[in-house]
Amino acid sequence: MTLTQQLITILMVILGTMLTRFLPFLLFPAGKPTPKYIRYLGTVLPAAVFGLLEVYCLKDVSLFTGSHGIPELISIVVVAALHLWKRQMLLSIAGGTVCYMLLVQLVF
Amino acid sequence: MKRKAWKAAFPYTIPIFAGFWFLGMTYGIYMHVSGFSFWYPMLMSLTIFAGSAEFVAVNLLLGAFNPLQALVMTLMLNARHLFYGISMLDKFKGTGWKKFYLIFGMCDESFSINYTADIPADVDRGWFMFFVTLLNHFYWFFGATLGGVFGSLIHFNTEGLDFVMTAMFVVIFLEQWLKDKTHTSALLGLGLSVLCLIAFGSEQFLIPAMAAILGVLTLLRKPMEKGGDAA
Numbered sequence: 001m002t003l004t005q006q007l008i009t010i011l012m013v014i015l016g017t018m019l020t021r022f023l024p025f026l027l028f029p030a031g032k033p034t035p036k037y038i039r040y041l042g043t044v045l046p047a048a049v050f051g052l053l054e055v056y057c058l059k060d061v062s063l064f065t066g067s068h069g070i071p072e073l074i075s076i077v078v079v080a081a082l083h084l085w086k087r088q089m090l091l092s093i094a095g096g097t098v099c100y101m102l103l104v105q106l107v108f
Numbered sequence: 109m110k111r112k113a114w115k116a117a118f119p120y121t122i123p124i125f126a127g128f129w130f131l132g133m134t135y136g137i138y139m140h141v142s143g144f145s146f147w148y149p150m151l152m153s154l155t156i157f158a159g160s161a162e163f164v165a166v167n168l169l170l171g172a173f174n175p176l177q178a179l180v181m182t183l184m185l186n187a188r189h190l191f192y193g194i195s196m197l198d199k200f201k202g203t204g205w206k207k208f209y210l211i212f213g214m215c216d217e218s219f220s221i222n223y224t225a226d227i228p229a230d231v232d233r234g235w236f237m238f239f240v241t242l243l244n245h246f247y248w249f250f251g252a253t254l255g256g257v258f259g260s261l262i263h264f265n266t267e268g269l270d271f272v273m274t275a276m277f278v279v280i281f282l283e284q285w286l287k288d289k290t291h292t293s294a295l296l297g298l299g300l301s302v303l304c305l306i307a308f309g310s311e312q313f314l315i316p317a318m319a320a321i322l323g324v325l326t327l328l329r330k331p332m333e334k335g336g337d338a339a
Contacts, residue, residue: 005173010152012175013165016182017158017189021214024193030201040329041322042195044293046223048321049191050281051297053216055317057274059310075271079278089279093123096275101268 067108075100113235116228120221121243127217127272128247129254134270135162136255142166146256153252157245158215161185162252184315191318192219199223203234210234213241215248217273220280224287290335296324 001009028034034042061069079096086092136149144166156162161182168178192214199222200207210222221244222237285294304317325332 001169001173006169008175009168009173009178010155010165012178013152013161013168013182014155016179017156017161017186018212020183020186020189021193021211024190024197025200025207025211028194028197030197034197037326037329038194038197040333041191041325042197044325044332045191045321046195047284047288047291047293048297048300048325049188049195050220050277050284051294051299052188052301052317052321053220054274054277054281055298055301055305056314057277059305059313071268072271072274075275076278079275080282083279083282089283090119090122092279093272093275096278097126097269097272100271100275104268 067104071100071103071108074103109232110235112230113232114239116231117236117239118243120225121240121247123272123276124217124221124244125247127270127276128244129251130269131159131273132248132251132253133255135159135166136252136257137259138163138255139166139252140256140259142170144169144256146253146259149252149256150249153249154245157213157248158186158189159248187315187318188216189214189219192223195219195223199233199237203237206234206238210237210241213245215244217276218244220277224280224283292328292332292335293325297321300324 028038058069058072061072063069075096078099079092082095083089083092132149132153135153136146139149140146148169149162152162152165156165164181164185165178168174168181193211196210196214196219200210203210210218214222218237218241221240225236225240227233227236281294285291288294300320301313301317304313304320307313308316
């Protein structure tokens, strides 16, 4: 690829990303009332999206090879338990991550 | 006003700091070993600010020139931002000029924090969300540039540090769960995503999963609104 072709490719990636981010705001401008269906989606989608993102993070974990997803499972339980116990975001995240690093570096 | 918002926003971004300098550096190193100078990750992390798209962009740059493919791939990969936008329509209202930057920087992490954070009543919402986005953007830029410059020199055992992002999404999922009265949508999101992951594989599942979530939530609109899910 020439430099110009590289620049065009990068511009396409920028354009694609910005389209997905700006489109809802362009379709439903703040000045006009948002359709009820869209407002409904706005209230129920986030909970589903957080589930989707969690699965997205774990998409490459293989249950049948390597460590069978055991370090991931243990560490997620640690994160959830810490969070339900203390409800301190940073503590839950740090605790789970340290647990995961120890497991993948020393145990599995 | 800005000081207060900054102080409230910063703690929420600490896990992103850990995650982004690591992931950003991985990205910078990846670009470095793929033969690109540090200018590429530096400028791309600044202008694209969507982690997964930037990793894919490396492959696009290494392949044959095909701008349409680059656009379609990015649209598919980032289609989930449409859901974020729909959810943030109200929350970004009245944020003035900052709204443009808030939308520009609405990556998974910025969205998740800005949607779920309990912003104290005496803190300006617009500035809070602005600083969350700005800090995340800076962490990513900082990591990517560092990786691009020092790519081949860095050797220490960070294996598993990327789990920090998974852990953060577990916490965000839990926070949303504790706030919601009913959990239909959360369970649908998890269940349908897992089903689609099994059916379509890790490379292809995102779009079918989003379509399934959208479809089922649309079908369930009446009972969900009655049941108080959409309150």
